[in-house]
Amino acid sequence: SKYEYVKAFEMPDTLIPNTWIVVRVDGRSFHKFTTKHEYAKPNDDRGLNLMNRCALETSKEFTDIVLAFGESDEYSFVIRKSCNIFERRSSKISSSIVSYFTSQFVYRWKEYFGEYALQYPPTFDSRAVCYPSDQNMRDYLSWRQADTHINNMYNTCYWALVLQGGCTPKEAEQTLCGTLSDAKNEILFTRFNINYNNLPQMYRKGSVIYRKMVTEQGIDSRTNEPTTKSKKRLVIDHIDIIADKFWNDNPDLLK
Amino acid sequence: SKYEYVKAFEMPDTLIPNTWIVVRVDGRSFHKFTTKHEYAKPNDDRGLNLMNRCALETSKEFTDIVLAFGESDEYSFVIRKSCNIFERRSSKISSSIVSYFTSQFVYRWKEYFGEYALQYPPTFDSRAVCYPSDQNMRDYLSWRQADTHINNMYNTCYWALVLQGGCTPKEAEQTLCGTLSDAKNEILFTRFNINYNNLPQMYRKGSVIYRKMVTEQGIDSRTNEPTTKSKKRLVIDHIDIIADKFWNDNPDLLK
Amino acid sequence: SKYEYVKAFEMPDTLIPNTWIVVRVDGRSFHKFTTKHEYAKPNDDRGLNLMNRCALETSKEFTDIVLAFGESDEYSFVIRKSCNIFERRSSKISSSIVSYFTSQFVYRWKEYFGEYALQYPPTFDSRAVCYPSDQNMRDYLSWRQADTHINNMYNTCYWALVLQGGCTPKEAEQTLCGTLSDAKNEILFTRFNINYNNLPQMYRKGSVIYRKMVTEQGIDSRTNEPTTKSKKRLVIDHIDIIADKFWNDNPDLLK
Amino acid sequence: SKYEYVKAFEMPDTLIPNTWIVVRVDGRSFHKFTTKHEYAKPNDDRGLNLMNRCALETSKEFTDIVLAFGESDEYSFVIRKSCNIFERRSSKISSSIVSYFTSQFVYRWKEYFGEYALQYPPTFDSRAVCYPSDQNMRDYLSWRQADTHINNMYNTCYWALVLQGGCTPKEAEQTLCGTLSDAKNEILFTRFNINYNNLPQMYRKGSVIYRKMVTEQGIDSRTNEPTTKSKKRLVIDHIDIIADKFWNDNPDLLK
Ligand SMILES: Nc1nc2c(ncn2[C@H]2C[C@H](O)[C@@H](COP(=O)(O)OP(=O)(O)OP(=O)(O)O)O2)c(=O)[nH]1
Ligand SMILES: Nc1nc2c(ncn2[C@H]2C[C@H](O)[C@@H](COP(=O)(O)OP(=O)(O)OP(=O)(O)O)O2)c(=O)[nH]1
Ligand SMILES: Nc1nc2c(ncn2[C@H]2C[C@H](O)[C@@H](COP(=O)(O)OP(=O)(O)OP(=O)(O)O)O2)c(=O)[nH]1
Ligand SMILES: Nc1nc2c(ncn2[C@H]2C[C@H](O)[C@@H](COP(=O)(O)OP(=O)(O)OP(=O)(O)O)O2)c(=O)[nH]1
Ligand SMILES: O=P(O)(O)OP(=O)(O)OP(=O)(O)O
Ligand SMILES: O=P(O)(O)OP(=O)(O)OP(=O)(O)O
């Protein structure tokens, strides 16, 4: 039709080839959402597990995702450098991932929150970012995991002070203002008998989803002999991805 | 932390100021989705009404949306030129809208499909496009509404031939190949006694959501006198937006 | 060849259709360049006329340029909305214009500076910017012309104080710091007997290049009768383009 | 002023950090330019040497350029990954380089063409492209150098056929149409007694500009003893940059 010329106003938004693509989704106004839905403070297992499940399904659906890292109301999806889905068009990639993630979140809410009904439909935003080198991509993940640690330590102290220590929010804030990691550990231990390092890894390290080489025991159906075979499985781990160990243990990730 | 430098890899994606922004969302692989969920052919009222509801809620949530137009598995949201939400960052706008729309779709599925359960979570993609002039923006909408007409006429014939006319898909396709509008009208009328113009407007014109000036009757609580007052209400209409009439009747839209 | 894949790394950079394109070129480190070439202070006629000539030639070469505005070491080229040169690729447009402008500058240096030799080849940078509405484009030009006035008034005072008033640069700066237009006029008039409004228009208003309707007298070669015909000529004017008058007098510019 | 808002229409165009930036400049309509200036066919030493000189000066001026490769009317400038000039703004980098290159071209024309006057000022276009990996960047250069070979072999045959072989342009074209490298070598050798491999390296390999480690002999001013010291010098070479040798010999280039 004579109106079709308007299609030409769509601007191309291809992501540079041969770069890692990271899509990060983040809950919009989740301060309000978590309050409204009475999330446990500072970490709600139902909420975190639901996020993990959505990310797992997303990683299954978009097979170019090699690793996903999540904490709080956000998840980062690392897409392999050679990926050519949607011809690397930024908005197609970024919008499809955030839409599917959101869809899963609402779809599976009940699996994780049971009778506690979803009060209103949540929103996530998303963006796609290119990282040229493996080091840049690893530094991105280190940035998020370091952030997890910092935020969790702060939030753990804050809520201990408020919920157990009888502080007002303001007092808790002032107590923590400017304190280093050691001081926070000290507060937790001496005032609340909490050993920070014994808290669940999921809170302290966030969640890592990737295809891990696992060995599975089976029975050969012909011979009835026990068998072991190695295969890749999507797993959710709560481990350090800053140091080299994880990357050395999973060399395929950088291939 | 020393990893924070990775934030600088996020590239700005501001949309040009003083342009209409159109965000179009479109169902991913809805051929499969509608088949799997046994949508009526060619138009499923439950499906279309659910889409309309999602778009209505989206237009309520993002108040810079002045008009939305929907057909099939897609919806276009027209955002006013002076909008400054998210500082006009393309990915923030586009991802938030598609995420909220998707979220509504899953959240309200049951309201429209009742006992017919959602089989898997749907995905939509989205994009943001700038239109500099009012004419360009209107032409965009005309493009979509003309498309609605063309597709609906084709689909109506096609499914009449297949479902009522005993044609195979291939035969139906061949029958329609290259036919003009008149010929299709003729087929519908002579072979299936369908007067195309009597089909529901929603199928033929798509759906338009906008803030309409309506007069509401009331009772003055003090005097008990009947009152009329004019106010803006978000409505869903199925009307022509190609001709000038609609725009003359709703002059605020272009303000 | 097997290396051709690298071509795909070139990212498209189309400018939005139906918008005014403004390409602004600006001398790189012209503080140094004008000092080295002993430009008259604050305005050097040779330098300004050379800039004007380069812009005139550029406007001749790129026929989509409808108007150009220059001051100091910069020139802005306004390209009509419907322009499709280089398929509106930003870098092609912007680089070709700055290259041609620079080329003219060196090529014609001698015409304007005579025996005063060019000491080293100058550089200009350039950028392309889209303006959706006529008002935005006019406001862009008003921005530049208002800037011309402000800078010229300041510079005129500054150099009067330094060159005629015996001030050190620092003293001149301090004298002018925070002064308004009126105070500067006063200084010029009372201390240096300069009536600012009598300074050349080129200094105060900058230079405007456009196709002006002019009437030309001629002789009809057949009848020997005198004739007048109107035609468009590229001209360089030094007039106000902020108020409506200029635009009313030249209605074709906005067509 | 109230017009300053227009500055916000300038869209950021930062190039992704930690990627090689290649700026390629190419003569606009150099078919016409070289014809008008009677360039020798297929290769004009004056023209090529002038291009090389301009690129050398450009590489001196923009110290982030680690290597430049030229052929015909084009030059590619490879800028190191860590470069932060103009905060990596694409248009600033690309326009400044093309402007300076053009400026040099006109400025130095006489040095290379002597009495043969420049007939009109030439234009070059430019673009900036990001290459994430060393391999991508090397492949880019291989693409250009392979192109040099293909074009030069074709042009050498073509002009031998036309200028010495008495062919019309059309006949020459037909003779060469579809021929492989070997056949072209054969034509040159048997019909024109030209051994392609003996043609100047500059024609066959193009020109490479880079900082080379050279040893320079000197005299110690105190002791009058002869000395040798190694230092980096900008050089113009005509050598293969496709194979590894060049890169192994110059390991600093990839650092
Ligand atoms: N109580 C509780 N709150 C959580 C949990 N996970 C996330 N949140 C809350 C804490 C923060 O207020 C919020 C995440 O912070 P953000 O910086 O993303 O802010 P928010 O989503 O409110 O705003 P945004 O739209 O992202 O700018 O979500 C949880 O497990 N328990
Ligand atoms: N039966 C039925 N099908 C519908 C209805 N609305 C939309 N559809 C189907 C028809 C098309 O196959 C599909 C929409 O076409 P699209 O061009 O968007 O293709 P699709 O979503 O399959 O692929 P895409 O991921 O968008 O490229 O949705 C409906 O009311 N009834
Ligand atoms: N004496 C004199 N100087 C002039 C004339 N026209 C321009 N200039 C000088 C004054 C300024 O120092 C300079 C233009 O200012 P800019 O803001 O463009 O700075 P500049 O080119 O030095 O740096 P840039 O590379 O553009 O950031 O050129 C003139 O006619 N006479
Ligand atoms: N005779 C002669 N011609 C040359 C020499 N170097 C370059 N040329 C000519 C051959 C080509 O016609 C032209 C370069 O080809 P291009 O593909 O860049 O085309 P052209 O510059 O004409 O158009 P463009 O504006 O770049 O699209 O320059 C030379 O040394 N001698
Ligand atoms: O949302 P924040 O504050 O955690 O930080 P950000 O996501 O980088 O900010 P934005 O969402 O505005 O891009
Ligand atoms: O999806 P289509 O085929 O209706 O057309 P499009 O949406 O313009 O294509 P794409 O989704 O690839 O941008």
Ligand SMILES: O=P(O)(O)OP(=O)(O)OP(=O)(O)O
């Ligand atoms: O160069 P300036 O300072 O006059 O201002 P600008 O041109 O907007 O700045 P930049 O050249 O850095 O874009």
Ligand SMILES: O=P(O)(O)OP(=O)(O)OP(=O)(O)O
């Ligand atoms: O100019 P060409 O034809 O050698 O090829 P190109 O430079 O890639 O084309 P364009 O100048 O149009 O980007």
Ligand SMILES: [Mg+2]
């Ligand atoms: Mg955010």
Ligand SMILES: [Mg+2]
């Ligand atoms: Mg959030």
Ligand SMILES: [Mg+2]
């Ligand atoms: Mg968050």
Ligand SMILES: [Mg+2]
């Ligand atoms: Mg589509």
Ligand SMILES: [Mg+2]
């Ligand atoms: Mg679809």
Ligand SMILES: [Mg+2]
């Ligand atoms: Mg569709």
Ligand SMILES: [Mg+2]
């Ligand atoms: Mg500047």
Ligand SMILES: [Mg+2]
């Ligand atoms: Mg300057």
Ligand SMILES: [Mg+2]
């Ligand atoms: Mg300037």
Ligand SMILES: [Mg+2]
């Ligand atoms: Mg080209």
Ligand SMILES: [Mg+2]
């Ligand atoms: Mg060329």
Ligand SMILES: [Mg+2]
């Ligand atoms: Mg060329």
